[in-house]
Amino acid sequence: MPAVYEPVPLPPLKDLTDDNITENTIIVNNQSSSPRLRYLFARLVTHLHDFARETRLSSEEWDAAIQFLTATGQICTDTRQEFILLSDVLGLSCLVDVMNHPKPAGATNGTVLGPFHTHDALEYEQGESICSEGKGEPCLVRITVKDTQGRPVVGVTVDIWETDDTGHYDTQYADRAGPDCRGVLVSDAEGVIVFKAIRPVPYPIPHDGPVGGLLEKLGRHPYRPSHMHFKFDKPGYDELVTSLYIRGDPYETTDAVFGVKSSLILDLAKIEDAAVAKEHGLSTDDWLLEYNFVLVTDEEAKELKVKNAEKALKKLGVTATVVDGLPIDALD
Amino acid sequence: MPAVYEPVPLPPLKDLTDDNITENTIIVNNQSSSPRLRYLFARLVTHLHDFARETRLSSEEWDAAIQFLTATGQICTDTRQEFILLSDVLGLSCLVDVMNHPKPAGATNGTVLGPFHTHDALEYEQGESICSEGKGEPCLVRITVKDTQGRPVVGVTVDIWETDDTGHYDTQYADRAGPDCRGVLVSDAEGVIVFKAIRPVPYPIPHDGPVGGLLEKLGRHPYRPSHMHFKFDKPGYDELVTSLYIRGDPYETTDAVFGVKSSLILDLAKIEDAAVAKEHGLSTDDWLLEYNFVLVTDEEAKELKVKNAEKALKKLGVTATVVDGLPIDALD
Numbered sequence: 001m002p003a004v005y006e007p008v009p010l011p012p013l014k015d016l017t018d019d020n021i022t023e024n025t026i027i028v029n030n031q032s033s034s035p036r037l038r039y040l041f042a043r044l045v046t047h048l049h050d051f052a053r054e055t056r057l058s059s060e061e062w063d064a065a066i067q068f069l070t071a072t073g074q075i076c077t078d079t080r081q082e083f084i085l086l087s088d089v090l091g092l093s094c095l096v097d098v099m100n101h102p103k104p105a106g107a108t109n110g111t112v113l114g115p116f117h118t119h120d121a122l123e124y125e126q127g128e129s130i131c132s133e134g135k136g137e138p139c140l141v142r143i144t145v146k147d148t149q150g151r152p153v154v155g156v157t158v159d160i161w162e163t164d165d166t167g168h169y170d171t172q173y174a175d176r177a178g179p180d181c182r183g184v185l186v187s188d189a190e191g192v193i194v195f196k197a198i199r200p201v202p203y204p205i206p207h208d209g210p211v212g213g214l215l216e217k218l219g220r221h222p223y224r225p226s227h228m229h230f231k232f233d234k235p236g237y238d239e240l241v242t243s244l245y246i247r248g249d250p251y252e253t254t255d256a257v258f259g260v261k262s263s264l265i266l267d268l269a270k271i272e273d274a275a276v277a278k279e280h281g282l283s284t285d286d287w288l289l290e291y292n293f294v295l296v297t298d299e300e301a302k303e304l305k306v307k308n309a310e311k312a313l314k315k316l317g318v319t320a321t322v323v324d325g326l327p328i329d330a331l332d
Numbered sequence: 333m334p335a336v337y338e339p340v341p342l343p344p345l346k347d348l349t350d351d352n353i354t355e356n357t358i359i360v361n362n363q364s365s366s367p368r369l370r371y372l373f374a375r376l377v378t379h380l381h382d383f384a385r386e387t388r389l390s391s392e393e394w395d396a397a398i399q400f401l402t403a404t405g406q407i408c409t410d411t412r413q414e415f416i417l418l419s420d421v422l423g424l425s426c427l428v429d430v431m432n433h434p435k436p437a438g439a440t441n442g443t444v445l446g447p448f449h450t451h452d453a454l455e456y457e458q459g460e461s462i463c464s465e466g467k468g469e470p471c472l473v474r475i476t477v478k479d480t481q482g483r484p485v486v487g488v489t490v491d492i493w494e495t496d497d498t499g500h501y502d503t504q505y506a507d508r509a510g511p512d513c514r515g516v517l518v519s520d521a522e523g524v525i526v527f528k529a530i531r532p533v534p535y536p537i538p539h540d541g542p543v544g545g546l547l548e549k550l551g552r553h554p555y556r557p558s559h560m561h562f563k564f565d566k567p568g569y570d571e572l573v574t575s576l577y578i579r580g581d582p583y584e585t586t587d588a589v590f591g592v593k594s595s596l597i598l599d600l601a602k603i604e605d606a607a608v609a610k611e612h613g614l615s616t617d618d619w620l621l622e623y624n625f626v627l628v629t630d631e632e633a634k635e636l637k638v639k640n641a642e643k644a645l646k647k648l649g650v651t652a653t654v655v656d657g658l659p660i661d662a663l664d
Contacts, residue, residue: 012585014592016423018430018644021590025423028586031551041550043387045422047379052427054650055375056641056658059432062424066415073405073415083398083405090377091348091357092394095384098350100391218373219363253344254360258353260346309388312350318386326388 022049035328039320071210079171081115085211088112088257089220101238102304107148108293111259113241116169117231121159121182127280129196130183136165136198139287140271140280145191145232146294152191153295159184159231160197167203196280199268199287200226202251215256222256225249232293238301244291266291354381367660371652403542411503413447417543420444420589421552433570434636438480440625443591445573448501449563453491453514459612461528462515468497468530471619472603472612477523477564478626484523485627491516491563492529499535528612531600531619532558534583547588554588557581564625570633576623598623 008031013024022045029041051057072082087093093112101110124130141160145153161182163169170180185193207215207222215222226249232240245252245265252260269288271277277284296304302325309325320329340363345356354377361373383389404414419425425444433442456462473492477485493514495501502512517525539547539554547554558581564572577584577597584592601620603609609616628636634657641657652661 010586013587013590014585014594014597016426016430016590016593018427021423021427021430025590028552029550032549033551034549037549040387040389040393043383047383048422048424049427050648051375051379052424052431053644054648054659055372056431056645057372057428058658059428061372062419062428066413066419069401069415070405070408070413073402074408076402076406081398081402083401087394087398090380091353092380092384094348095350095353095381096389096391096394098348098353099384099388217364217366217369218361219365220360253346254342255345258345258348258357261348262346265346312385312388316382316386326390327386 018053022046025049036326039328068210068214075209079118079176080206080209082206082209082211084113084115085205085209085257086214088114088205088259089211089215091258094258097241099308100305101240101301102308104148104296104300104304106294107296107300108240108242109261109263110240110242111261111264112243112257113231114229114257114259116171117159117161117229118171118179118182121161121179121184124183124185124195126185126188126192126194127196128183130160131162131164131181131196131198135181136201137287138282139197139199139268139289140194140276140282141197141228141289142192142194143230143290144292145187145193146292147237148294148296148300152187152189153234153237154187154189154191156187156191156193156232156234156237156295157184158187158193159233160195160228162197162200162228163203165198165201167201172206194280196282197228197289200228200246202226202249205256220256221251221254223251224255224257225251225260227259228289230293232295234295236298237295238298240293240295242293244289350385354378357381368658371660400542400546407541411450411508412538412541414538414541414543416445416447417537417541417589418546420446420537420591421543421547423590426590429573431640432637433572433633434640436480436628436632436636438626439628439632440572440574441593441595442572442574443593443596444575444589445563446561446589446591448503449491449493449561450503450511450514453493453511453516456515456517456527458517458520458524458526459528460515462492463494463496463513463528463530467513468533469619470614471529471531471600471621472526472608472614473529473560473621474524474526475562475622476624477519477525478624479569480626480628480632484519484521485566485569486519486521486523488519488523488525488564488566488569488627489516490519490525491565492527492560494529494532494560495535497530497533499533504538526612528614529560529621532560532578534558534581537588552588553583553586555583556587556589557583557592559591560621562625564627566627568630569627570630572625572627574625576621 025045026042030038032038075082097110145156187193204222226246227243229243247265247267271284271286271288306325320327357377358374362370364370407414477488519525536554558578559575561575579597579599603618603620604616638657652659
């Protein structure tokens with residue numbers, strides 16, 4: 001398959017049947033000048049049609065799907081992303097994250113971004129609170145950021161977000177005045193970040209919309225175990241999107257969005273140390289969350305991603321040309 | 333797989349990887365009390381995940397897909413259905429129609445409904461015009477409706493819709509006052525329907541939205557060959573959704589929505605017969621469209637649908653239980 005665009009001779013698109021529609025749709029889409037787009041749409045059309053063929057999808061079911069997708073798009077706003085939620089509950093977000101951000105042994109696992117990250121979180125100094133007063137049980141957070149060689153990573157931008165103690169993100173309030181229970185901090189010379197937040201609580205994903213209706217039909221609950229989101233960014237390092245989970249949560253083993261990993265579950269402690277409590281204006285009985293994050297470099301991530309892709313594609317029997325870990329053949 | 337709902341023992345959903353996410357998502361969805369829904373979602377998740385795995389879908393591509401689907405939902409209104417358009421250009425609508433409305437030899441083929449059918453078309457008497465003045469070149473339409481035994485089908489409700497001569501349906505005008513270039517008639521004792529309309533013209537599907545953007549990226553044109561839509565309804569007969577196409581149209585072999593079938597292409601003639609022209613207040617030089625439609629009964633359609641389903645599923649190697657032509661096993 002040449003990488004340069006060459007006009008595709010089209011067959012006459014008449015008398016399309018359930019047997020020839022897939023092949024013909026792929027040929028028509030093969031006019032794209034992008035070999036990657038050609039490959040994506042060849043596989044998309046194949047799977048979409050095979051799904052309909054294998055299920056003998058009825059007209060009523062097709063119509064229900066059209067209505068569902070339409071409603072899912074229509075409920076989206078600047079602060080609500082129902083399609084990400086759909087991707088999350090179908091396990092797609094988990095899969096895409098694992099493939100795109102592979103972790104060598106010892107590195108911190110990633111997990112789903114979810115639909116609640118915003119770009120307007122305020123920057124905080126070390127020791128400050130990312131939550132306004134009265135949002136929940138105070139929790140001192142003390143984390144370190146290191147590389148796979150155990151060296152501190154200095155100057156990492158860390159984006160943190162969580163719900164208040166009613167289980168709602170700031171963006172879920174119609175009268176949101178500004179960001180709350182979210183913030184951005186930068187790691188110090190020892191790769192340390194310290195800030196005040198609140199103890200995470202379990203909560204249901206927004207389930208008053210199409211995705212909530214789907215979960216109900218599927219007999220599934222909409223809950224996520226208590227967690228705090230983290231996103232780490234520094235040039236030269238693979239972006240780490242992850243969360244920390246509190247051990248013993250009732251939804252620890254049945255997360256509605258498939259986000260839990262054992263290595264991200266921790267035991268929440270009490271501060272106990274009076275000097276530490278005093279330094280942060282907290283009580284010894286307040287919560288303490290400690291965790292050591294390990295980032296991978298762009299090089300480490302890319303190398304592993306290409307290796308994993310080649311291994312997986314070989315296992316799947318995909319014979320397409322692979323460039324930088326991405327298959328690009330249109331017709332296989 | 334029992335048809336009665338039984339609680340599913342869930343595995344702990346922790347440490348999900350690209351290898352085990354599919355199996356686990358299917359088990360969780362398997363809590364539904366509907367065996368058909370369980371089967372649909374088992375196949376949906378399998379294909380969705382296989383698509384991502386085979387393409388090594390990148391985070392950027394996933395994000396582009398989320399944005400595309402959101403925009404597709406958001407542009408939908410009471411009179412614009414962008415998801416049907418998406419289904420049309422990906423060949424899915426064609427496939428679903430063929431499977432759900434199979435035709436024995438001699439019966440009129442169906443084709444895509446498209447997004448422009450409305451439920452507010454007015455009823456007309458035989459001989460009336462479904463188009464207001466000045467909408468295009470006058471065309472007398474004379475059709476018959478028969479069953480597969482050649483007997484006239486009396487009292488069929490026929491819904492007809494087409495664009496004006498600028499290639500726009502009434503619903504595409506912001507100032508639409510009411511239905512135009514669409515109408516409903518009922519077949520007479522001989523199964524005949526006669527009405528006045530206009531000569532169909534080719535037109536592009538709405539391509540100012542996400543689907544138009546997609547076609548451009550795929551190197552595809554958005555045109556449909558000139559056609560007139562028909563929908564036939566009568567209790568006891570399988571609904572026929574179809575269109576008639578004018579031979580020689582520049583887009584006859586490259587319909588953007590895969591709707592053309594050779595048996596639905598006809599030669600448009602001139603009226604010529606002065607008596608006929610006079611009877612309908614037209615000129616002998618005006619257009620004449622004639623076609624003989626053949627409907628199938630519900631029984632004929634259902635029998636063929638089940639037979640086709642069993643044949644196709646056997647060919648695909650699907651071992652699920654099949655009820656009325658629909659597979660219902662959840663785990664295969």
